[in-house]
Amino acid sequence: MSDKPRVRFAPSPTGYLHIGGARTALFNWLWARRTGGTFVLRVEDTDRERSTQQAVEAIFDALRWLGMDWDEGPDIGGPHGPYFQTQRLPVYRRYAEQLIAEGKAYACYCSKEELDVLRKQAEKEKRQFKYPGTCRGKPYDPSRRHVIRFRMPETGATTYQDLVKGPITTPHDTLQDEVILRGDGMPLYNFGALVDDIEMKITLVARGDDHVNNTARQILMYEGLGAPVPVFAHLPMILGADKTRLSKRHGATSVTAYRDMGFLPGAVVNYLVRLGWSHGDDEIFTIDDLVKYFDFEHVGATAGVFNPEKMLWVNHEWMRQLPREEVARRAVPFFRQAGLPAEDDEKLRHVADVARERAKTFGEMVQQFRYFYAPIQLDPKAKEKFLTADAKPTLSTIRAGVAGLPALETAALEKLFQDAAAARGLAAGKVAQPVRVALTGGTASPGIYDVIQILGREETLKRLDDALGLIG
């Protein structure tokens, strides 16, 4: 048919989409878009205990937020559906029956309890437990409760070329006759994923590093089924600061948590892809850049530590490159969320313009600049230092000046401040700081002329009066 790659992302809906899953999805998606191939989304929901519809929605949402789209999937269908594994049970059964008919798999009637006893015993004797093949020769009796096991070879080894790790060899004597179908007819991961990958004609499997040990078994099964073996690419793990697998105790690990903190989806994508992949010395990539450059050749083989600081920096770079209108538009919900009456208007655009240099996320922006939309929270130290009797004449001068200016233009304000400083023989900072404290409540803010312009004449005068009142 076509030699274009077909790749897939196959999450289990047992929770939100986490950082690691997102990166796996991204690598697959990028490769599909880069090559003009097909990106398939499949939901591996065979673990009924832990799978929820809610998680399915959450994962889809997160994928969409990151900007990924899929060519085939549960919600949009496609030629190889259905795309929920629990809706494909007959398919797995069919493949299993084929294997049984050819003597490559067999029914096993051992109970879980019996096996547990053996397992414990092996453990006690410090022996490696391996299913002994008790049921290998037994006839197939579907009426008895059973699982299906795939017959693994006992000697030799399987070697495959991993796209990121190179050749990987697994000795067969470490393998046991794997259960492929549970007693209730559900496929196990190794079998379900493989059957679907065959049916969905997946040509490249890029997945987490934790699956390397599954690969040889799967290859043996592909061969047993006479199906073409896809190319495998095992992506290195993402670790926390302590170099252990990234988990909740390292902080936020869900994609949506970063959305809620006010990260830009493109920046999250940018950071995540760069974690484990590189393109020379480049750091900032648009999505188009990534689609243009992404390859598995430059995916590193080593696990990487997730560094929130650097992601913050990447996000900041992205915010600064956005047009101010866009920053303002995206900032609205964050201000609203904080109960601040921001609107997508000229004022917000001015706020956005000066704030994006100083805030690395929209969350920070709201936190830092709430005084543009709410009464100031006067920092006691700033008050003590700058709202002094000495400052009173200066504040009065500025108040009068602002009141009398025909328009709050930057040049006019600049002149006002310079004159005020000169008149009293002060450095410019001596004038600006008390005004800054009066208008913002603190000692750090955007340029004072911007602050005045954003607040407007009325609010500026009010806040100056308030400060003057405090000094008494």
Add this chain to the structure above:
RNA sequence: GGCCCCUUAGUCUAGUGGUUAGGACGUCGGCCUCUCACGUCGAAGACAUGGGUUCAAGUCCCGUAGGGGUCACCA
């Protein structure tokens, strides 16, 4: 513990036998400046270790150490 994988600064990485080992985050310092931030200039900081192979090794081979993964009727 068996098996598999990995190892360049605190972190992400460039590097495919010959480089003063490059970039980025972070850190520290200078400059800019109405504060903060931005920007800018600069600094400190790495090839885990021991053997080989080679005229030459971060790059190739072997060992050691350390780290990670995996050993289910989870995925």
